[in-house]
Amino acid sequence: xxxxxxxxxxxxxxxxxxxxxxxxxxxxxxxxxxxxxxxxxxxxxxxxxxxxxxxxxxxxxxxxxxxxxxxxxxxxxxxxxxxxxxxxxxxxxxxxxxxxxxxxxxxxxxxxxxxxxxxxxxxxxxxxxxxxxxxxxxxxxxxxxxxxxxxxxxxxxxxxxxxxxxxxxxxxxxxxxxxxxxxxxxxxxxxxxxxxxxxxxxxxxxxxxxxxxxxxxxxxxxxxxxxxxxxxxxxxxxxxxxxxxxxxxxxxxxxxxxxxxxxxxxxxxxxxxxxxxxxxxxxxxxxxxxxxxxxxxxxxxxxxxxxxxxxxxxxxxxxxxxxxxxxxxxxxxxxxxxx
Amino acid sequence: xxxxxxxxxxxxxxxxxxxxxxxxxxxxxxxxxxxxxxxxxxxxxxxxxxxxxxxxxxxxxxxxxxxxxxxxxxxxxxxxxxxxxxxxxxxxxxxxxxxxxxxxxxxxxxxxxxxxxxxxxxxxxxxxxxxxxxxxxxxxxxxxxxxxxxxxxxxxxxxxxxxxxxxxxxxxxxxxxxxxxxxxxxxxxxxxxxxxxxxxxxxxxxxxxxxxxxxxxxxxxxxxxxxxxxxxxxxxxxxxxxxxxxxxxxxxxxxxxxxxxxxxxxxxxxxxxxxxxxxxxxxxxxxxxxxxxxxxxxxxxxxxxxxxxxxxxxxxxxxxxxxxxxxxxxxxxxxxxxx
DNA sequence: TTGTAAGCGTTATCAT
DNA sequence: ATGATAACGCTTACAA
Numbered sequence: 001x002x003x004x005x006x007x008x009x010x011x012x013x014x015x016x017x018x019x020x021x022x023x024x025x026x027x028x029x030x031x032x033x034x035x036x037x038x039x040x041x042x043x044x045x046x047x048x049x050x051x052x053x054x055x056x057x058x059x060x061x062x063x064x065x066x067x068x069x070x071x072x073x074x075x076x077x078x079x080x081x082x083x084x085x086x087x088x089x090x091x092x093x094x095x096x097x098x099x100x101x102x103x104x105x106x107x108x109x110x111x112x113x114x115x116x117x118x119x120x121x122x123x124x125x126x127x128x129x130x131x132x133x134x135x136x137x138x139x140x141x142x143x144x145x146x147x148x149x150x151x152x153x154x155x156x157x158x159x160x161x162x163x164x165x166x167x168x169x170x171x172x173x174x175x176x177x178x179x180x181x182x183x184x185x186x187x188x189x190x191x192x193x194x195x196x197x198x199x200x201x202x203x204x205x206x207x208x209x210x211x212x213x214x215x216x217x218x219x220x221x222x223x224x225x226x227x228x229x230x231x232x233x234x235x236x237x238x239x240x241x242x243x244x245x246x247x248x249x250x251x252x253x254x255x256x257x258x259x260x261x262x263x264x265x266x267x268x269x270x271x272x273x274x275x276x277x278x279x280x281x282x283x284x285x286x287x288x289x290x291x292x293x294x295x296x297x298x299x300x301x302x303x304x305x306x307x308x309x310x311x312x313x314x315x316x317x318x319x320x321x322x323x324x325x326x327x328x329x330x331x332x333x334x335x336x337x338x339x
Numbered sequence: 340x341x342x343x344x345x346x347x348x349x350x351x352x353x354x355x356x357x358x359x360x361x362x363x364x365x366x367x368x369x370x371x372x373x374x375x376x377x378x379x380x381x382x383x384x385x386x387x388x389x390x391x392x393x394x395x396x397x398x399x400x401x402x403x404x405x406x407x408x409x410x411x412x413x414x415x416x417x418x419x420x421x422x423x424x425x426x427x428x429x430x431x432x433x434x435x436x437x438x439x440x441x442x443x444x445x446x447x448x449x450x451x452x453x454x455x456x457x458x459x460x461x462x463x464x465x466x467x468x469x470x471x472x473x474x475x476x477x478x479x480x481x482x483x484x485x486x487x488x489x490x491x492x493x494x495x496x497x498x499x500x501x502x503x504x505x506x507x508x509x510x511x512x513x514x515x516x517x518x519x520x521x522x523x524x525x526x527x528x529x530x531x532x533x534x535x536x537x538x539x540x541x542x543x544x545x546x547x548x549x550x551x552x553x554x555x556x557x558x559x560x561x562x563x564x565x566x567x568x569x570x571x572x573x574x575x576x577x578x579x580x581x582x583x584x585x586x587x588x589x590x591x592x593x594x595x596x597x598x599x600x601x602x603x604x605x606x607x608x609x610x611x612x613x614x615x616x617x618x619x620x621x622x623x624x625x626x627x628x629x630x631x632x633x634x635x636x637x638x639x640x641x642x643x644x645x646x647x648x649x650x651x652x653x654x655x656x657x658x659x660x661x662x663x664x665x666x667x668x669x670x671x672x673x674x675x676x677x678x
Numbered sequence: 679t680t681g682t683a684a685g686c687g688t689t690a691t692c693a694t
Numbered sequence: 695a696t697g698a699t700a701a702c703g704c705t706t707a708c709a710a
Contacts, residue, residue: 003687013697018689028695049392049456050687053702058388060457071618072420072436073412081411085438096457097411097436099424117388118399118435118457224622250619257622279410280589283563283596285624342704352681357705367679389703392686 006044010035021046052117060094061306062119064109066126067099068223075278076222076248077125080147083299084123091307095123107136114142121306123147127158127192143309145302148192155319156308159301161293163193166323167200167245170273170291173325174243175208177332179271183216183241185230185251194219194247197275201245216241220251227254228261235262242270243332249274249281252288256330271332275323286329293323345383349374360385391456399433400645401458403448405465406438407562414617415561415587416464419486422638423462430646434462446475453481460645462486466497466531482648484641487531494658495647498640500632502532505662506539506584509612509630512664513582514547516671518610522555522580524569524590533558533586536614540584555580559590566593567600574601581609582671588613588620591627595669610671614662625668632662 007017012035020027020035038044052058063081065073073081085095096119100109110133114122120143124133127148137144146153149160167184174182184201187194198217205212215237220226227246231254234241244259246252252274256266264270267286274281277292297318304315346356351374359366359374377383391397402420404412412420424434435458439448449472453461459482463472466487476483485492488499506523513521523540526533537556544551554576559565566585570593573580583598585591591613595605603609606625613620616631636657643654 014688015690015698016696019696022689026695031695045451045454047392047454047456047687049388049397050702051689052388053386053392053686053704054688054690056689056702067421067424071414071417072424073417075410078410078412082406082438085406085411086440089438089440089443094437098433099421099428101425101428104428112384115384115386117386224619228622253619253622257624260624280563280592280619280623283567283592284619285595285599353704354682354706355680358680361705365679370679386703389686390705392688392702393704393706395686395705 002044002047006039006042009042010038058118058120059092060096060119061088061121061123062096062098062113063123063125064098064100064113067101072099074222075250076276079295080299083296084303087300087303107132110136114140120310123302128190129192143306145305147302150192156305159298159305159319159321161298161321161323163196164200166291167197168204170245170325171201171204174271175204175210179243180210181239181241182243182245183234184245185227185247185255186217186219187222187247189219197247213239222248223250224254224257227251228258231255231258235259244270244272246272246274248276249278249288249290252330253284256286267329267332272330277326282328289328289331290326291323292326293321297321341383341386345378345381348381349377397457397459398431399435399458400427400460400462401435401437401452402462402464403437403439403452406440411438413561414589415615418634419638422635423642426639426642446471449475453479459649462641467529468531482645484644486641489531495644498637498644498658498660500660500662502535503539505630506536507543509584509664510540510543513610514543514549518582519549520578520580521582521584522573523584524566524586524594525556525558526561526586528558536586552578561587562589563593563596566590567597570594570597574598583609583611585611585613587615588617588627588629591669592623595625606668606671611669616665621667628667628670629665630662631665632660636660
């Protein structure tokens with residue numbers, strides 16, 4: 001009843017009002033002004049649902065996050081998402097987040113989401129190798145942008161941190177600090193970044209001609225609990241590592257807790273490093289040596305790629321982002337061989 | 340074209356198909372079966388946007404979170420939201436989250452959100468005294484449920500933790516441990532829970548006939564940085580507290596960091612407690628003594644109240660939830676007066 | 679029990 | 695430059 005009312009009020013047709021409101025050129029400027037003014041006064045606001053139905057666009061970008069039912073949004077994506085959302089908001093798009101639970105069928109949830117008309121595009125996080133979600137999105141020609149690279153991805157649909165380089169650098173640095181026994185608590189290997197990181201770690205180890213005990217290379221979820229268990233396992237080996245690299249800061253925190261519980265002094269007896277530079281990582285004790293990247297740029301990059309896709313924008317976007325080591329206390333400086 | 344197609348395919352009218360699909364009773368059972376089967380085969384799925392326009396319902400519940408641009412969802416609500424979302428999902432509703440940035444007009448963002456047709460109801464967090472958001476929602480008769488109680492709230496639209504009791508208990512417990520100099524780093528007073536907590540703190544102090552130095556009662560945002568600054572301030576007083584209560588665990592972490600930086604040993608020289616029992620709070624060193632509540636029940640409570648409102652359900656819901664103290668290492672046990 | 683037809687509030691394609 | 699009018703895909707009186 002609304003544009004209709006406005007039109008009636010002005011003695012114009014719906015079409016003219018619609019055109020005036022939506023910035024079309026074929027409208028008399030004076031008419032447009034009148035319409036805009038009246039709309040202002042009456043407090044007219046277009047009904048987005050109707051707009052959506054008529055135009056087929058929603059101006060929403062969606063993301064489906066796995067809720068391990070303990071947290072809604074993991075720290076890993078929190079900052080990137082904030083940046084992505086802010087950039088989108090500035091272009092009059094909203095980021096909307098929903099969750100998927102373990103008891104739900106992933107393909108179904110994604111399909112419902114993209115076919116709901118709720119969103120014009122989706123972000124994918126925790127990209128997996130040969131990700132079935134992406135296969136589905138492709139099949140339905142639905143716009144998507146991934147955080148995480150996999151083979152054959154095209155530059156218009158992903159951003160990623162150079163995880164291989166990051167863990168190569170991190171590993172190499174620890175080697176230069178004197179470490180020869182370096183463990184790596186990696187994330188689940190199905191995630192694309194896990195393999196990339198493993199590659200960086202292995203390369204640095206090989207180049208330094210260090211042997212890699214396969215028992216030092218474990219995989220687990222990105223949380224404190226899993227990390228504690230893996231750390232206990234590793235530290236009970238006869239050949240203990242003097243350094244533990246972790247896939248993120250929550251794991252580093254768990255690893256630190258496990259070491260402390262075993263009476264090792266982190267930062268002295270053993271070095272531990274994480275990834276992600278979470279909010280709290282500079283405040284824990286010891287504070288966590290970690291790897292950070294520009295979450296703002298990454299988030300904006302995702303949004304730019306999305307707008308390039310759905311609005312034919314021409315934003316220049318970097319696909320790859322560099323990570324930098326942040327040295328903190330969980331690091332050891334002077335390693336005096338104590339094994 | 341879709342229900343139309345399905346109808347044509349079946350030789351029925353759109354209305355009959357619609358009724359069959361939506362579980363109306365005035366449909367021949369055999370017809371319904373036929374329709375359901377055909378829908379299944381053809382892979383028909385109703386267009387939610389059209390449904391929304393025609394029915395005025397979206398089956399989405401929304402929440403707008405403040406993004407301090409560093410994190411997307413603060414730990415404070417992460418667990419509650421996960422529980423709320425899961426309960427909603429089981430009733431075929433989705434929780435959708437969007438953010439508001441500091442440069443945006445709050446009333447505008449909320450109004451756009453509720454008038455967008457995107458959501459049937461909204462959750463309000465960080466409830467403020469005389470909250471203008473609630474005034475607006477009431478004015479527009481838009482369904483809402485608050486996490487946080489304020490005067491005159493009715494039982495159908497809020498859940499809350501008994502913050503007064505929680506901080507009364509916590510303060511009293513510290514007093515019983517021997518503390519007489521207890522500081523409290525509270526959240527901004529505009530938030531309803533801040534005043535409630537302050538009340539609990541004050542009551543316990545008064546009952547114990549302890550004097551309250553107003554300089555021990557500060558307010559700041561729920562993050563490590565603000566907490567550090569406040570802690571530095573407090574610890575530079577001539578009359579230093581031997582115990583610092585914090586409005587949440589991020590503040591507790593900041594307070595701990597500040598104390599350590601000043602060479603106080605937390606858990607020995609000084610006791611620090613937080614609130615919320617965040618994911619990491621049991622893993623930091625010292626681990627954080629905190630106050631926990633059943634985030635699952637609270638989240639479900641919010642969702643139940645919402646469904647009661649928008650679907651006339653009759654879920655029994657507790658408005659108030661009890662908090663429990665979790666003792667960890669940041670506590671001091673044996674206080675041997677050292678001031 | 680089923681069908682007809684009028685919405686829901688826009689946009690978009692024609693004419694005029 | 696403006697106006698009819700037909701979509702968009704569904705729901706819902708009201709009729710049959």
